[in-house]
Amino acid sequence: MTSTALKGPSSPVLEVRNIVKTFGGVTALNDVSLDLLPGEVLCLAGENGCGKSTLIKIISGAEKPDSGEIIVDGNTYSSMDPTDAIKSGIQVIYQDFSLFPNLTVAENIILTSAVADRRRLYSGRAARPAAQAIVDELGLHLDLDADVERLSVADKQLTAICRALVSDARVLIMDEPTTALTHTEVDRLFVIVERLRSRGVGLIFVSHKLDEVLKISQRVAILRSGKNVVTSPASMLDPRAIALHMTGQELDETRHVSELDAQSEIVLELEGLGLRGAYEDVSFTLRRGEILGVTGLLGSGRTEIAEALFGVVPHDSGVVKVNGTPVRLHSINDAIDAGIGYVPEDRLTQGLFMDKSIADNIIAGSPNEHTTRFGTLDLRAVRETIQGLFARLRVKAPNVQAPVRSLSGGNAQRVVLAKWLARRPRILMLNGPTVGVDIGSKAEILGILRAEAAAGMGVIVISDDAPELVACCHRVLVVRHGRVVEILEGDDVAVDTIREKVAA
């Protein structure tokens, strides 16, 4: 570690002590304490709902703690407002980056610090060189005059990093920084993280991706149900230990795959599928009753292939056959008509109607399948479907009229699943089916998929969670640079083999 810090490497740049925060009687953070050294990457890990985001909000001044204190560079605060936090050198890069899409890159970089300085006038001409300086210092290439809404996700993130550093950040908090990035973009980000460390900036990474956590951080702090259960050097932890601390229980990810009848017919067949610039020559088959895993790094093309099969971004070459008949997949409705269902990665915006009831969400995809001969909804059939799925998928909610917003991640995912099961698709694709889902729900969701496959559905699971793929998939496709490079079968479906093939 290059310890350029003034007070020596051991004096923390940020400390939080005994933070307690409750929402309406429920404790979100229970006596949490943390410290961060300059030039250090601390990973804050934990499952969804463990209190990570609440802690970040308290450090950044967006929420006030009930008790406890925050110490920055020796100054003690009982609570902060966003401007206090920015002034004392704390910067947060949120998952959505919180940029202004309608303003230029240069202006986005400068504006926040200008606000913190309580400036009254603004000069675009003066802003540009300041923005340029920070961009150059980090060795980046950014078009300073482009509107942010025209940038790629990676460039947006770089803009957010520049914005954080222009006001001389001492502490940089990044919320799930790698989620939307491709593999090379992640590598580039990590290079920049190293540069920041050498400047003495302390970084907090909020993440639930275990391998990433271990790769980049010096220390790991794990929260579970609002408590800091462990803080330990990264070298002392392995993925299994982290998972144990995060969930409080051993993972059960043993392989549990039914025997597949060699005679069962092929429900889906891809021949030379391609989309210019995204993927090419993708061919594979899916049998009735089979669970097929698709894996690869972010940006490998795995999501694009799934979206092509669901008609979101249609392919431009090749043929897709469902039950042996070529189908046209130019729109989502084409795909649904062909009997294909899709549980999308972004559950909250693409999968669910958050303020609508569980009942409305379950029936959303299949009103036409529940009509009387007058074309009105057959309320009895609707109720039977909803109650049947609600009970079978064990959605934990007081009743089916509860809004989906009140559900936890695992239960919300069951509702998305129920929406598709209500339609009985021939083929069901799931993208990241257990992301943000608690461990208990995870096992149950995989169980549901196994049961559906056993009942004759063809299932495709797109995931970068190797143990999950091993636990439920008959075969696993590995996608790299837009091509299917490997089809793992039988004993080859193992965690180590998958990780090795993906990274190769």
Next chain:
Amino acid sequence: MSGASLAIPDRLRLLRGANNEGVLAVVLLALIVAMSIANPAFFTLPTAFSILRSSIVPLIFALGVLMVIISGGIDVSFAAIAVFAAYTTVRALQSGTPDLGLIGAFALALLIGASLGVINGFLIAKFRLPTLIVTLGTQGIFKGALLTYVGSRYIADLPTSMAHVSTTNLFEVSTPTGSAYLHVLVVPAVLLAMGLAWVLRSTMFGRSIYAIGGDVEAARRAGIRVMRTQVAVYVIAGTMAAAGGMIYVIMGRSASPQILVGSELDIIAAVVLGGASIFGGRGSVLGTALGVILVQVIYNSLILAGVPSAWQRTAVGVLLIIGVGIQAVASRRSSRASVIDETHQKQEVPA
């Protein structure tokens, strides 16, 4: 990454202007040329000056509306505020209050406009209500209160200071080129436009308005005081509306509580035509001015072409649909292009 490859589109973008001001200017120019060829009477200084004269009040209203639209809202109460402020001022000056003079009269009107703006701003910022619905509500309240508690009488004789100053000024500004009259009140309109352009471009307040219109949550996280800024926007919009109302009354040399009713949507149409985005975060004073003038030129052209004035509303409606339709189709196309762009960018380069 998107570095040097953008050079040519960049240059095009510059010509078009951030909000298509370039396109609008070309359309306006083409219309003027076409009208001049069709009817030589159009291409004269008196016509130009009369178009400018009729643009004064709409421009002032449009500037207030522009600011609100950039902040991500919409204001349909400005006409009610304008009438309320102007008519109440005239009534106050008439009924025995010592003559405050032109400046005093304006000060009173602007104060009234600002107070009504506070009501809008408070309701919108404090309760985070949809702006269209709040201003529809306050529009009814302001108009009803004016007619119930202030008066409903038509006033033909303005207070001497206003009438006197307005008439004397009108003669003073007769221009040397021919017998064309350029109204003196063009001056405050132009000053207001330049002032607002400066505020929007060169003050933190102005940039905060754009930021809030772009993403309120991000603005809050950046430490921008959203509530205070929003209230200020509606206060200034109310003040501008009051100024527009006063100028309307002075130029019409009469006051009635029924004036300006129904002009709200024409103004909003002009601002949107001028390139402001109804979703907030985009818009410019130059574009708005061009939009207002375009609408006035079309009115004038229709009259010269002998089209019954009844068709004016239809013409503005058609213009709005065409303008917004082109924007909508273009943005849809560019969003489709960006999907493919994104796919391209996500593609990893083999090492």
Next chain:
Amino acid sequence: MKLADPETKPLSRLNDSVDAGWTRLLGLGRIEGGVRRMLILVVVAFAVFAALKPSIFLSGTNLRNIALNSPEIGVIAIAMMLAMLTGGIDLSLVAMANLSAITMSTMFTAVAAGDPALAEQLFPVILLAGIAVGVLGGAINGLLISGLGITPILATLGTMQIYNGIAVAWTGGKTLYGSPSALTAIGSSTVAGIPILFYVFVLVAVAIGVVVTRTPLGLRIQLQGANPTAARYSGIASRKILLSTYVLTGLLSGIAGVLFIARNPTASADYGASYVLLVIVIAVLGGTNPNGGFATVLGVVLATLTLQIVSSGFTAMRLSAYQYAIAQGLILVAAMAFEQVKWRRRLRSRKPAVQPG
């Protein structure tokens, strides 16, 4: 049974059916929660004015006037509710209704000039032509919004100007007289003491209520308004839904045009200019979420009655139309602020449910 489940045992099935019963009961209570407020408001408004000015307010004429004024406003308010349900708005409703009334009046006068008896006979044709004008206007709105992707507020702002401009140019700004006498007869007659027009209103409300809550189209309209992206990923064809919605609002405007001309055998371009604001007030007061996804027809019907009661109560108390305008504005803002505060409180109390675990 489509959803055969090997794990479902008799006991759990029994549990489920008990659960379902409770759920239905709770569901009923929930629906009434939104409408209950409106019911109370109607009763309170009625009681207040009945107490203050019983001699005028409770007179047969006044009550009949409430029943006569409500239908045209109520039908347009229901149309506004539909547009808001998809997350849009329709500012052109009143202009379309006027255009429909003008079409009918013009057709009748033109035919009657040659053969008055024939004009009376053609009454159904004239009626259909008026409604067709509304449907056409709505279809144009729908195409602009779903086809070109223009924001509803701007598209209907534009078409409002266009439809209104056509009406002004057509009538020369004058009021047209003349309509089939059968229509006027319907407009002025009552059954069981209640105007026929009010029955029409109830019929329209029930029909739209059925569409919204009991048909696939209605469910899709609600879902489209609640979250357009999720709707797309659920296979809901947003263009088709939006087009259908605006055709439906156009149809309702056409019906409102018929109601206009049934009440008074006249038509003009500027009739009901104040309705544009009024129907938004009614829709929002009736519990419609202007951001889309949530609304009930019953709530809107009750809100219509409330405002008509307030309006006629004001008249009974010799308050002016301007004071009524103030009341309208205050009711609108108060209703919105109330909803918002309630919503925020609910969000806050919900937070812990999401946070831990």
